[in-house]
Amino acid sequence: MLDIQNLSIRFTRYTFGLKKKEVCIVRSLDLSVSTGQVMAVIGQSGAGKSLLAHALLGILPRNARIEGRVFFKGQPLTPERQSAIRGREIALIPQSVTYLNPLLRVGVQVARAARLSGINQKDVPATVSRAFARYLLQKKVAAWFPFQLSGGMARRVLTATATVGMADLILADEPTSGLDPITAREALGHLRELANTGKAVLLITHDIETALQVADMVTVFCAGTTVEVARADDFKGLGHLRHPYTRALWAALPTNSFIGTMKPIERTSDTGGCPFRLCCNDQDAVCGQSVPELKQAGEGWVRCHHA
Amino acid sequence: MPLQLTKFLFAKTLRLVLLVAAVATLSFVLVSRSPIDPVDAYVGAAVMKISPEQRQMIIARWGLDRPPLERFGRWAAQLAKGDFGVSTIFNEPVTAVIAKRFVTSLWLMVLAWCFSGLLGFALGLIAGAWEESPADRLIRLYAYTMASTPTFWVGMILLMLFSVYLGWTPVCCAWPPGLSAEQATLWQRLHHLLLPAVTLSLIGIAQITLHTREKTIEAMRSDYAVFARAQGESPGGIVCRRALRNVALPAVTLQFASLGELFGGAVLAEQVFAYPGLGRTTVEAGIRGDIPLLLGIVLFSTIFVFTGNFVADLIYYLVDPRLRKTAGGFS
Ligand SMILES: Nc1ncnc2c1ncn2[C@@H]1O[C@H](COP(=O)(O)OP(=O)(O)OP(=O)(O)O)[C@@H](O)[C@H]1O
Numbered sequence: 001m002l003d004i005q006n007l008s009i010r011f012t013r014y015t016f017g018l019k020k021k022e023v024c025i026v027r028s029l030d031l032s033v034s035t036g037q038v039m040a041v042i043g044q045s046g047a048g049k050s051l052l053a054h055a056l057l058g059i060l061p062r063n064a065r066i067e068g069r070v071f072f073k074g075q076p077l078t079p080e081r082q083s084a085i086r087g088r089e090i091a092l093i094p095q096s097v098t099y100l101n102p103l104l105r106v107g108v109q110v111a112r113a114a115r116l117s118g119i120n121q122k123d124v125p126a127t128v129s130r131a132f133a134r135y136l137l138q139k140k141v142a143a144w145f146p147f148q149l150s151g152g153m154a155r156r157v158l159t160a161t162a163t164v165g166m167a168d169l170i171l172a173d174e175p176t177s178g179l180d181p182i183t184a185r186e187a188l189g190h191l192r193e194l195a196n197t198g199k200a201v202l203l204i205t206h207d208i209e210t211a212l213q214v215a216d217m218v219t220v221f222c223a224g225t226t227v228e229v230a231r232a233d234d235f236k237g238l239g240h241l242r243h244p245y246t247r248a249l250w251a252a253l254p255t256n257s258f259i260g261t262m263k264p265i266e267r268t269s270d271t272g273g274c275p276f277r278l279c280c281n282d283q284d285a286v287c288g289q290s291v292p293e294l295k296q297a298g299e300g301w302v303r304c305h306h307a
Numbered sequence: 308m309p310l311q312l313t314k315f316l317f318a319k320t321l322r323l324v325l326l327v328a329a330v331a332t333l334s335f336v337l338v339s340r341s342p343i344d345p346v347d348a349y350v351g352a353a354v355m356k357i358s359p360e361q362r363q364m365i366i367a368r369w370g371l372d373r374p375p376l377e378r379f380g381r382w383a384a385q386l387a388k389g390d391f392g393v394s395t396i397f398n399e400p401v402t403a404v405i406a407k408r409f410v411t412s413l414w415l416m417v418l419a420w421c422f423s424g425l426l427g428f429a430l431g432l433i434a435g436a437w438e439e440s441p442a443d444r445l446i447r448l449y450a451y452t453m454a455s456t457p458t459f460w461v462g463m464i465l466l467m468l469f470s471v472y473l474g475w476t477p478v479c480c481a482w483p484p485g486l487s488a489e490q491a492t493l494w495q496r497l498h499h500l501l502l503p504a505v506t507l508s509l510i511g512i513a514q515i516t517l518h519t520r521e522k523t524i525e526a527m528r529s530d531y532a533v534f535a536r537a538q539g540e541s542p543g544g545i546v547c548r549r550a551l552r553n554v555a556l557p558a559v560t561l562q563f564a565s566l567g568e569l570f571g572g573a574v575l576a577e578q579v580f581a582y583p584g585l586g587r588t589t590v591e592a593g594i595r596g597d598i599p600l601l602l603g604i605v606l607f608s609t610i611f612v613f614t615g616n617f618v619a620d621l622i623y624y625l626v627d628p629r630l631r632k633t634a635g636g637f638s
């Protein structure tokens with residue numbers, strides 16, 4: 001369904017004296033999702049997860065520059081194609097409630113998303129009420145404004161907005177943040193259902209524990225780079241995890257009694273080299289010289305000089 | 308009426324009373340300290356002909372020999388009864404003069420206000436939605452130029468071009484000379500109104516355009532606009548279907564809150580075009596020392612500007628659902 005190879009995202013910033021400066025936030029990012037699959041994308045805050053989702057839709061700010069190869073349904077995903085299919089074939093569940101317009105009624109916003117996704121005007125009301133019913137939103141909620149929603153309701157509204165159409169790829173950006181465990185499980189259940197009906201789901205989160213509940217595969221980001229792709233089952237024990245960063249994440253899970261502690265990832269400047277090396281216990285001279293290649297390892301992939 | 312709204316209206320009324328009281332006090336102090344001698348101003352050219360005794364009589368009759376506090380008390384009591392005194396230059400009650408002149412001004416101000424509001428808002432939307440496009444650059448250039456141009460200068464240029472050189476529009480007044488306001492046809496009045504109204508609008512557009520542009524840019528970069536794009540909405544769609552309300556709300560507020568500037572602009576525009584409205588009357592009253600009229604206009608314009616701000620707040624209150632939240636019940 002989706003195949004991303006060697007994606008990089010840079011931002012041009014103007015510093016003092018109107019000097020242009022480029023910062024590279026994402027580089028050497030590889031990822032793929034297939035039909036019926038939930039692919040979890042794990043990374044710490046600031047790893048570039050939201051940027052990835054926005055880049056796939058072509059909705060990054062104008063000062064962003066994207067490079068790399070992206071294939072969607074086997075065809076290259078060009079900017080023209082992006083603007084033709086966003087909302088119709090790829091849908092986004094955004095990260096926070098601020099993505100709803102504060103001054104428009106919830107029902108109006110969902111209806112507009114339905115219309116944009118290619119549903120006939122006359123079928124829109126029925127489709128919207130079905131979406132509301134699916135996410136257990138009462139009818140009267142349609143007349144509410146976003147500030148009247150609780151956090152959990154707002155999440156469900158965002159999910160309803162993204163899934164009211166018939167998109168084949170769902171980009172879910174932190175769909176469980178701020179939810180209690182039961183509500184979170186319910187939200188993940190919805191995503192699993194969507195995958196089971198033949199859609200592909202990209203589940204973006206910083207919380208491995210919740211992700212592992214529904215994901216088939218896990219892609220681990222470190223400072224904007226894919227460092228490992230592993231099956232969800234591989235996280236049952238340390239043995240199958242190959243990258244030191246993934247292992248550190250695994251060790252930080254509560255069930256693993258926080259073995260070892262990890263420093264937050266520092267972003268290295270643009271000199272090349274492994275993005276994790278500053279926090280890695282096994283680093284040596286090689287790590288600073290080049291970004292490691294992504295190597296196949298069993299059913300997964302790993303990007304480490306020492307794996 | 309919800310309790311919230313009653314409270315809101317009560318607070319506003321209280322504020323108006325306090326404001327008028329403050330302005331009245333300040334004006335009284337300023338006028339009593341001003342070098343204009345009320346007797347001289349009243350008698351006018353005949354000042355040489357009255358004897359010192361006559362002068363004393365006038366002073367005693369007007370109570371000018373009383374202490375200031377007592378004079379203020381008497382004046383304020385009259386004001387409270389709605390009696391603003393008699394204008395010395397028009398020899399008519401101040402309220403009548405203001406009413407008549409204000410109606411003439413109202414034509415001008417309403418026209419300019421609507422025109423600059425609508426056009427300025429539209430230009431701001433276009434400039435903001437297509438930021439850095441040639442249209443945006445052109446609109447910005449225009450707005451910055453107008454924002455830094457004095458009203459009377461624009462008025463004079465237009466007057467020279469359209470009235471003197473091309474002869475399309477009349478050179479002065481609100482209706483043809485020799486006729487009274489009632490005799491003039493609607494068309495004649497609009498014809499005379501055109502140039503002053505355009506002058507006032509051209510200047511007024513700048514502020515609302517720049518303000519709307521900023522708000523539109525902010526809206527286009529907001530999260531909800533990003534989400535709208537993710538759903539496949541076009542820039543035009545975002546402006547018309549998503550951001551319009553978010554941008555219009557502050558724009559309407561600004562437009563009502565700028566009644567003060569509109570009034571200030573009208574004073575200048577009316578002066579240039581010899582348009583007999585309230586603005587021109589203000590200047591005359593000032594120059595010719597008509598203190599009752601001047602004070603009346605000061606108080607009137609205070610209420611006028613206050614009303615503008617009040618309407619702005621009221622609209623915000625009624626339109627923005629977030630402010631109504633506590634007003635009882637979701638609507
Ligand atoms: N418009 C921009 N210009 C420059 N830098 C940006 C821009 N947008 C995001 N960034 C940077 O990109 C990095 C990644 O941001 P992103 O929102 O993708 O993080 P994230 O992985 O989604 O984190 P979180 O879990 O907190 O949502 C951040 O360090 C941020 O500062």
Ligand SMILES: [Mg+2]
Pocket residue numbers: 049050051095173
């Ligand atoms: Mg994010």
